[in-house]
Amino acid sequence: MSDVNMDNWQKKSADHAKLYKQWLQRADKNKVLKQLPALHEEAFEHVDCLTCAACCKNYSPRFKTPDIKRISKHLRMRESDFIDKYLNLDSDGDYVVKKSPCAFLGDDNFCSIYEVRPSDCARFPYTDEDVLLKRQQITLKNATFCPAVHYVLEKLVQPK
Template sequence: MTVATNSRAVNLRRFKKKVLDTKMKMRRFLTKVENTRPRGLDKITPELNREVWEEVDCLTCANCCKSMTPTFTGKDVTRIAAHLGMSEKAFREKWLYYDKKDKDWMNVKRPCQFLDTKTNMCSIYEVRPSDCAGFPHLTKKKMADYIHVHKQNLEYCPATYKMVEKMRARLEGVTIS
């Protein structure tokens, strides 16, 4: 999560209503971007990212930690278990389950066991999973290659939603058929 100093608080109730009203339209737009790969998309991404974080304060939201689970890599498990003074096996047994379909280690519960729901802060922030550290993945070098991730995160992350809104407005003049 990135925190902006001049950002506005996220109203999750309003965000969820907005997503319900526009999710399909936003997903169609992202599919068009994915298929047509508009020229200049990667050049505007850093600017859009900067604008998004001026408007979104993750610490007023934490919806990702409340409603999603990161995938835990082997390195994540090793690092976090050591930080907690646990063996990797004990950490997995206590906090994770193995998703056989996707072949990923995931949290057993939501909200995340490491989220302080009063402050929306992560108790293992300095050693958090790499999936969390990169979330919501707005600054990837080839934006079009990550559209599938944004389609997925659109309904959970106000920052992703805001990025897609801004992308739509910016690309309005560009032909996306």
């Protein structure tokens, strides 16, 4: 397998969106799941989240009940105050950040609550788990703004 050229990756990702979609629909799930951990590690040898942070700047994770409890405790806030200050309920009934970029993202792209961040943040960009295959629309959306997702998809769709 050749390396992925990351120059102009956003345009390449947009150009390959149809290819990614077709590939995801036909992928051999078990074969792909075995490849993901190594591809995930390889992607992050080429991608530094601290130079990007597009996920934190433009999108919100879901804040589930355990996340809210853990983060509000860490911030020494009542859960209701934490929700009032930082979160809104979206159309799916999930708590998400009130505004973008995320209030916990610093100017240096570091997360001020990294140790207790929401589980969605800890798992993002899902390139080492079955979400990549199970939630194809999310994978395709993530490929538009996350260079690591682009990298993994490029490696997967390359002819062997």
